[in-house]
Amino acid sequence: MLRPTINDLADAAGVSLATVDRVLNSRPGVRQVTVDKVNQAVEKIGFVRDPFAANLARKRDFKVIAFVPNGDGQFLSEICAAVQKTAKAAAVDRVDLILQQFEADDPHALAGPLDAISSETVDGVVIMGLETPPLRDAVRRLRLRGVAAVAIVSDLPNSGIDYFIGINNLAAGRTAGALMGKMLPSGPAKVAVMTSSLQAWDSLDRRLGFDRALAEGFPDIEVLATVEGHDDPVLLDTALRRVLQANPDLRGIYSMGGGNRVLLTLLEQAGLTGRVRVIAHELTQTTRDGLRQDRIDAVITQDLGHIVRSAIRTLRATRDQRPILAEQERIRIEILVKDNLD
Amino acid sequence: MLRPTINDLADAAGVSLATVDRVLNSRPGVRQVTVDKVNQAVEKIGFVRDPFAANLARKRDFKVIAFVPNGDGQFLSEICAAVQKTAKAAAVDRVDLILQQFEADDPHALAGPLDAISSETVDGVVIMGLETPPLRDAVRRLRLRGVAAVAIVSDLPNSGIDYFIGINNLAAGRTAGALMGKMLPSGPAKVAVMTSSLQAWDSLDRRLGFDRALAEGFPDIEVLATVEGHDDPVLLDTALRRVLQANPDLRGIYSMGGGNRVLLTLLEQAGLTGRVRVIAHELTQTTRDGLRQDRIDAVITQDLGHIVRSAIRTLRATRDQRPILAEQERIRIEILVKDNLD
DNA sequence: AATCTTTTGAGGTGCGCACCTCAAAAATGA
DNA sequence: TCATTTTTGAGGTGCGCACCTCAAAAGATT
Numbered sequence: 183m184l185r186p187t188i189n190d191l192a193d194a195a196g197v198s199l200a201t202v203d204r205v206l207n208s209r210p211g212v213r214q215v216t217v218d219k220v221n222q223a224v225e226k227i228g229f230v231r232d233p234f235a236a237n238l239a240r241k242r243d244f245k246v247i248a249f250v251p252n253g254d255g256q257f258l259s260e261i262c263a264a265v266q267k268t269a270k271a272a273a274v275d276r277v278d279l280i281l282q283q284f285e286a287d288d289p290h291a292l293a294g295p296l297d298a299i300s301s302e303t304v305d306g307v308v309i310m311g312l313e314t315p316p317l318r319d320a321v322r323r324l325r326l327r328g329v330a331a332v333a334i335v336s337d338l339p340n341s342g343i344d345y346f347i348g349i350n351n352l353a354a355g356r357t358a359g360a361l362m363g364k365m366l367p368s369g370p371a372k373v374a375v376m377t378s379s380l381q382a383w384d385s386l387d388r389r390l391g392f393d394r395a396l397a398e399g400f401p402d403i404e405v406l407a408t409v410e411g412h413d414d415p416v417l418l419d420t421a422l423r424r425v426l427q428a429n430p431d432l433r434g435i436y437s438m439g440g441g442n443r444v445l446l447t448l449l450e451q452a453g454l455t456g457r458v459r460v461i462a463h464e465l466t467q468t469t470r471d472g473l474r475q476d477r478i479d480a481v482i483t484q485d486l487g488h489i490v491r492s493a494i495r496t497l498r499a500t501r502d503q504r505p506i507l508a509e510q511e512r513i514r515i516e517i518l519v520k521d522n523l524d
Numbered sequence: 525m526l527r528p529t530i531n532d533l534a535d536a537a538g539v540s541l542a543t544v545d546r547v548l549n550s551r552p553g554v555r556q557v558t559v560d561k562v563n564q565a566v567e568k569i570g571f572v573r574d575p576f577a578a579n580l581a582r583k584r585d586f587k588v589i590a591f592v593p594n595g596d597g598q599f600l601s602e603i604c605a606a607v608q609k610t611a612k613a614a615a616v617d618r619v620d621l622i623l624q625q626f627e628a629d630d631p632h633a634l635a636g637p638l639d640a641i642s643s644e645t646v647d648g649v650v651i652m653g654l655e656t657p658p659l660r661d662a663v664r665r666l667r668l669r670g671v672a673a674v675a676i677v678s679d680l681p682n683s684g685i686d687y688f689i690g691i692n693n694l695a696a697g698r699t700a701g702a703l704m705g706k707m708l709p710s711g712p713a714k715v716a717v718m719t720s721s722l723q724a725w726d727s728l729d730r731r732l733g734f735d736r737a738l739a740e741g742f743p744d745i746e747v748l749a750t751v752e753g754h755d756d757p758v759l760l761d762t763a764l765r766r767v768l769q770a771n772p773d774l775r776g777i778y779s780m781g782g783g784n785r786v787l788l789t790l791l792e793q794a795g796l797t798g799r800v801r802v803i804a805h806e807l808t809q810t811t812r813d814g815l816r817q818d819r820i821d822a823v824i825t826q827d828l829g830h831i832v833r834s835a836i837r838t839l840r841a842t843r844d845q846r847p848i849l850a851e852q853e854r855i856r857i858e859i860l861v862k863d864n865l866d
Numbered sequence: 867a868a869t870c871t872t873t874t875g876a877g878g879t880g881c882g883c884a885c886c887t888c889a890a891a892a893a894t895g896a
Numbered sequence: 897t898c899a900t901t902t903t904t905g906a907g908g909t910g911c912g913c914a915c916c917t918c919a920a921a922a923g924a925t926t
Contacts, residue, residue, distance in 0.1 A: 232580075237911090356864075357861060364821055521737060522696070542876075549914070553873060583914085
């Protein structure tokens with residue numbers, strides 16, 4: 183008997199197939215004694231439910247909605263592209279993945295649609311969003327209604343989500359810090375840090391990690407105050423110019439969020455390309471080109487395709503009550519240089 | 525009709541279910557006209573076979589044998605561990621993965637078992653091995669017998685395998701070179717390269733890539749001749765000592781294969797830890813500890829778990845005649861520093 | 867036109883499981 | 897003890913597909 187079936191299980195437990203079914207699918211009307219008997223038999227013969235056959239019999243697809251904020255950042259576009267690509271490929275596996283965008287600025291723009299979701303029609307949701315009280319409460323209600331939920335990219339620690347799929351941003355910042363330290367010649371040096379708030383998911387953690395790694399390993403390096411662009415290219419340009427002028431001895435820049443296009447243009451104009459170490463976040467068209475053209479030294483990124491696929495697998499495992507392969511679902515903090523780009 | 529079934533397909537094609545079955549499973553006795561009719565209907569209604577239901581009906585598991593050379597290197601142990609871990613997890617998906625080791629030194633040790641494999645009992649094989657004429661021919665015969673085959677870690681370019689799952693070692697070497705260059709202060713410097721032949725899969729490519737990246741981006745850096753340990757700790761120790769003595773101004777070491785334990789011990793004894801940049805390959809206990817203890821600056825590695833899982837998925841997709849998600853199966857050249865280790 | 871061959875259709879069975887109904891058995895209460 | 901409730905069993909159906917058999921229809925050959 184290579185793989186015990188429910189029939190084998192019924193025999194082993196000394197009960198009927200109907201009872202086995204009741205226990206396996208936690209249907210009511212079974213005494214605890216009998217439940218235990220079946221569960222013991224499960225252990226004894228090593229029964230593992232075939233999820234494929236189960237879902238086939240259930241005759242239902244696995245429906246998932248992915249919520250991604252709208253906006254014109256390249257990073258968001260990449261996320262959406264990853265979702266749509268995964269949706270296409272996952273259709274074969276009876277997964278119905280739908281991308282739904284929401285107004286990023288309005289904290290209720292996501293809560294509303296979430297409240298409209300019923301466990302009758304949707305099995306799970308993937309959420310990319312910053313935790314706000316309305317969102318937190320909406321996710322909690324959603325979970326209570328029996329809908330599985332995972333957060334991607336940015337954690338929702340107090341929302342009662344099932345899992346967070348993404349990188350540890352403190353560690354990402356540390357990684358950038360360690361790299362920056364190793365790439366600068368020993369001795370005193372100044373390093374700038376920039377971000378553009380909205381896209382700068384978890385910039386605080388990244389900054390903290392960056393500072394810590396440098397303080398621990400490279401105490402001679404001075405990290406300037408964070409330059410914030412607030413998603414405004416002009417504003418960012420002005421702020422960056424000021425920093426460059428005030429610090430002619432600047433040796434490195436850590437770009438934690440968007441605004442890389444502005445940064446690279448400015449560095450080029452200032453004749454600093456190649457003379458200032460640049461570490462940026464997320465692989466986008468700009469950062470990819472930046473690496474290729476030796477205008478960026480390293481990019482810290484996460485595999486968005488992996489994140490989305492992992493989110494789907496995790497949601498599905500949750501519903502099928504299957505274990506999760508932690509190793510497979512772990513999102514790595516990737517370091518990209520010109521040569522390991524593709 | 526959310527997902528057309530073979531019944532819908534039969535209707536759309538204007539033929540019977542039996543004929544649809546004959547066409548889909550390429551059974552004989554169908555006129556070309558009819559075949560075309562069915563295939564056109566497939567396109568028209570967008571029929572996609574449900575691989576789960578198909579395999580359920582086929583009532584057969586997916587049997588795979590993974591061939592890994594024996595030996596006492598840490599890298600090989602990691603591979604074996606990854607195979608066994610995957611085997612356990614894949615059992616749920618009706619995949620029967622078996623690890624089979626072979627004598628690495630004997631070119632026929634792998635060819636023999638491969639010749640013994642029949643497509644009746646085995647669906648696919650995963651091979652980690654260096655290409656030799658006997659192996660190449662054995663793999664070719666295997667493929668002719670209808671058994672799918674993928675190579676992992678090291679490519680078998682002339683063996684007619686279905687896919688290679690692993691990194692491009694030239695690019696890996698380039699990556700190491702770029703990192704080394706960026707981590708050394710500008711100006712002239714000497715860098716050593718070491719390997720320990722047997723475990724040093726594709727060391728030639730790595731060396732080549734390393735040299736190229738440095739020559740292109742950091743022409744001031746001089747790369748010394750490769751130190752070879754031939755899997756002998758004493759020999760390696762002696763050779764390394766000689767290099768260190770002859771080059772007191774050595775600033776970096778690129779370890780392409782095994783022997784990292786010897787290297788790190790030696791550097792520690794020579795008081796060079798932290799003064800010489802060290803880039804090593806493959807994440808093992810030694811390199812992991814080395815990173816943690818700041819004795820290694822960076823490790824170039826590949827996710828072995830990913831490789832094995834990818835190999836299984838690829839073999840399965842091949843048998844089920846499903847498309848392969850290139851993006852998902854791509855193995856990345858990972859750069860690890862202390863802070864993005866886990 | 868008669869025979870032979872190739873092609874097609876109709877129908878059934880089972881993979882492992884979910885889900886349903888109805889009756890029988892067991893446990894519980896009065 | 898009998899009536900009531902709870903628990904269990906027996907049996908069936910269908911998910912989408914593979915695979916099998918046998919007969920009918922369509923072509924090809926003489």
